[in-house]
Every structure is written in structure tokens, then in C-alpha cells.
Amino acid sequence: MSIHPLPPPKEPVGLGRLPVARWFLFTGAVAGVAFVAGAVVTMLMLAEAQALNPPPGVAAQMGRVHAALIVLFAVLLACGAGLAVIVRYAVLKPIDQLTDQVRQVAAGDFDHTLHVDRPAELAELSSHIDAMRDRIVSAWRVAADQAEELRRSNGELEQFAYVASHDLQEPLRKVASFTQMLEQRYGSELDERARQYIHYAVDGAKRMQLLINDLLDFSRVGRVTGERTVTDSGEALNQALDNLSATVEDTETTVTRDDLPKVKGNRLQLTQLFQNLIENAIKFRSEAPPRIHIGVKRSGDMWEFSCSDNGIGVEPKYADRIFLIFQRLHPRDVYPGTGIGLALCRKIVEYHGGQMWLDNSDEGQGATFRWTLPAAGDDDD
Ligand SMILES: Nc1ncnc2c1ncn2[C@@H]1O[C@H](COP(=O)(O)OP(=O)(O)OP(=O)(O)O)[C@@H](O)[C@H]1O
Numbered sequence: 581m582s583i584h585p586l587p588p589p590k591e592p593v594g595l596g597r598l599p600v601a602r603w604f605l606f607t608g609a610v611a612g613v614a615f616v617a618g619a620v621v622t623m624l625m626l627a628e629a630q631a632l633n634p635p636p637g638v639a640a641q642m643g644r645v646h647a648a649l650i651v652l653f654a655v656l657l658a659c660g661a662g663l664a665v666i667v668r669y670a671v672l673k674p675i676d677q678l679t680d681q682v683r684q685v686a687a688g689d690f691d692h693t694l695h696v697d698r699p700a701e702l703a704e705l706s707s708h709i710d711a712m713r714d715r716i717v718s719a720w721r722v723a724a725d726q727a728e729e730l731r732r733s734n735g736e737l738e739q740f741a742y743v744a745s746h747d748l749q750e751p752l753r754k755v756a757s758f759t760q761m762l763e764q765r766y767g768s769e770l771d772e773r774a775r776q777y778i779h780y781a782v783d784g785a786k787r788m789q790l791l792i793n794d795l796l797d798f799s800r801v802g803r804v805t806g807e808r809t810v811t812d813s814g815e816a817l818n819q820a821l822d823n824l825s826a827t828v829e830d831t832e833t834t835v836t837r838d839d840l841p842k843v844k845g846n847r848l849q850l851t852q853l854f855q856n857l858i859e860n861a862i863k864f865r866s867e868a869p870p871r872i873h874i875g876v877k878r879s880g881d882m883w884e885f886s887c888s889d890n891g892i893g894v895e896p897k898y899a900d901r902i903f904l905i906f907q908r909l910h911p912r913d914v915y916p917g918t919g920i921g922l923a924l925c926r927k928i929v930e931y932h933g934g935q936m937w938l939d940n941s942d943e944g945q946g947a948t949f950r951w952t953l954p955a956a957g958d959d960d961d
């Protein structure tokens with residue numbers, strides 16, 4: 581399985597950089613030297629005392645002290661060596677083993693079992709770490725399976741939306757055109773009510789055509805025209821304004837903007853994003869001529885864009901609903917449209933790895949939409 585290996589561990593600082601074994605060697609060496617020096621000095625002093633011809637009782641006592649010192653020295657030496665062996669084999673080696681195993685797991689082999697069987701404390705620690713590894717890996721597997729399942733069903737849904745909207749177009753076109761032909765050919769023979777019914781049928785068919793086309797556009801995001809390169813978002817905005825030039829002029833709209841950056845994105849989709857937002861800002865205008873500002877600020881690896889207007893605004897309680905496909909807040913005869921624009925914008929932004937939301941923080945007039953897009957790397961310029 582593939583989880584990214586963990587980053588290398590942080591380097592220890594200060595005295596902590598010295599491995600424990602070195603500390604043991606160092607303190608052992610100091611203790612050994614001190615002890616040998618002490619023993620040698622004592623023996624030399626004993627030898628000097630012997631040379632002074634002490635009385636036989638004192639000489640015998642000194643001989644015993646001499647022997648006791650030699651035995652003590654031998655016992656301490658044996659204890660020191662024993663301690664070194666114990667530390668080496670009962671502590672340092674198992675720690676090394678555990679470190680090797682942990683390193684292997686950290687490097688990406690998440691199925692590697694962690695286990696040392698001595699000493700008791702390390703055995704317990706290793707079994708806790710292994711239980712933790714096991715639980716994390718199981719949880720990760722479940723999450724990975726679910727993500728895969730989600731991706732698959734998402735793909736199927738998109739495919740379904742595409743096929744349905746694509747294949748429904750043809751029969752619908754037939755319904756619309758034959759109903760219109762019916763009206764043209766037999767209109768004079770029909771009464772007013774029949775003509776009204778035909779008008780409703782044609783109107784319904786045309787509306788359905790619009791919805792199906794929108795659905796097709798929606799299902800295309802990320803499936804077709806998906807290439808993302810370094811794109812100048814300012815140029816995408818220029819293109820969108822160009823496409824809307826007639827509307828902008830008719831409505832005396834003023835569009836201002838910050839200096840827009842380069843992003844990693846798809847030019848066509850970014851143009852569509854700006855176009856939908858500006859179209860909305862103009863469509864949902866108030867009495868005053870529309871004023872729209874496109875802003876941008878850096879936020880980590882992303883650029884956060886905003887589109888604010890001086891229009892009728894959106895009530896905060898509808899902040900989520902307006903992004904749903906075919907969801908609108910106004911009747912069609914007041915403001916035309918199918919309700920796909922913002923759903924499409926959000927899908928485009930999410931396809932680019934960003935997020936989009938309605939900014940409720942500003943209680944003033946108008947609406948502000950915000951979205952993030954990945955910045956082009958500094959060396960991508
Ligand atoms: N700038 C805005 N000011 C006020 N309301 C807005 C604004 N933008 C969107 N809305 C509200 O959000 C709803 C959804 O917008 P969306 O763009 O998805 O649909 P639409 O514009 O009604 O139709 P379409 O985009 O398909 O022509 C709109 O019906 C409107 O009520």
C-alpha cells in the first residue's frame with residue numbers, strides 16, 4: 581500500500597546529540613581511571629608503610645588490607661563489566677532493534693510489525709506502538725477504500741449526467757420542433773386555447789433544453805478541457821469582460837480590479853468562472869448602476885480572490901443553497917436563469933483544488949463571493 585513516508589526525524593540539540601552508549605563509555609572510563617588511580621595510590625602508600633618496618637601485628641593487618649583491596653578491585657571490575665554487558669544487551673541493543681523497526685515503518689513499510697521481547701519496559705512500549713500502528717493503518721485502509729468507492733461512484737454519476745444530458749437532447753429537439761411545426765401548419769385551424777397549450781409545450785421543451793445544456797456543461801468540468809497550466813487570471817478576466825462587453829455597456833457597469841496574479845488553472849474554466857460571477861453581479865443589481873470589484877490576496881500556497889458588487893445581496897441563510905445545482909432564490913420571470921452558474925463556479929474552483937463561498941462578514945449592500953486558486957510556483961513564471 582502507499583502512504584507517503586514520514587519526513588526525517590528532527591535532529592536532537594545540545595548534549596542530547598550524544599548517544600547513550602557514549603555517555604556510558606565516558607562515565608565508565610572516568611570511574612575506572614579514578615578507581616585504578618585510587619587503588620594504585622593506596623597500594624603505593626601501603627608499600628611505603630611496609631618499608632618502614634612496622635610491628636608484626638600492624639604488618640599483618642596491612643597485608644589483609646592489601647588482599648581486601650585486591651579482592652574489592654576485582655569484584656568492582658567484574659561488576660563494571662557485568663553492568664556494561666547488561667546495558668549493551670538488555671537496553672542498547674533492543675533500543676537499536678526498535679529504532680530500526682520504527683525507521684522501516686516511517687520509511688513507508690506500514691505493514692512492518694514492531695516487536696522487541698526484552699527488557700520488559702521496552703517490550704511493553706513496542707507492543708503499544710505496534711497496536712497504534714495497526715489501528716492507524718486499519719483506519720487508513722478503511723478511509724482509502726471509502727475514498728476509492730466515492731471516486732468510482734462520482735465518476736459513474738458524472739458519466740450518467742453526461743450520457744443523460746447528451747442523449748436527451750435529440751428527442752427533446754424533436755418534441756420542440758414538431759410542436760412548433762404543428763403550430764405553424766395547423767395554427768389557423770386551432771382555437772386560442774389550443775394555441776396556448778402549444779405555446780406552453782414549446783416553452784417547456786425550450787426550458788428543458790436549457791437545463792439539459794447546463795447539465796452537460798456542468799458534467800464537462802474536469803472531464804473534458806481539463807488541462808491546467810500557468811494561467812494569467814487577469815487575462816481570463818479580460819476575456820470574460822470581453823464576452824460580456826455589450827451587457828456591461830448597456831447597464832453602465834463599472835468593473836475595478838486588483839493586480840491579478842498567475843495561477844495554476846485552466847484558462848477556459850477561469851474565464852467561465854469570472855463570467856458567471858460578473859453576470860450575476862449585473863443581473864442581481866439594485867437601482868444604482870452596478871459596481872463590481874475583483875480583489876485578490878495571497879493566502880499560503882493559494883490566492884484568495886473576491887468578487888463584490890453593490891447589488892441586491894444574498895441573505896446569509898441562503899449561503900449554501902445558492903451553490904446547489906438549479907437552486908434559485910427568485911422566480912424566473914423576475915430574474916431569468918436556470919440556477920447553474922454558481923454550482924458551475926464552485927465545481928470549477930474545487931476541480932482546481934480551491935474552495936468557494938459567500939462572504940457573510942460584510943453586512944453592507946451587495947454580495948461578495950470568495951474563492952481560492954493554487955498559486956503558480958515562483959519558478960513557473
Ligand atoms: N451577485 C449576486 N447578488 C445577489 N444574488 C445572487 C448573486 N449571485 C447569485 N445570487 C443568487 O444565487 C442564485 C444562484 O445563482 P446562479 O448563478 O447559480 O443562478 P442564476 O444566475 O439564477 O442562473 P444562471 O446562472 O443559470 O443563469 C441566484 O438565483 C440568486 O438568487
Ligand SMILES: [Mg+2]
Pocket residue numbers: 856859860917920921922
Ligand atoms: Mg448566474
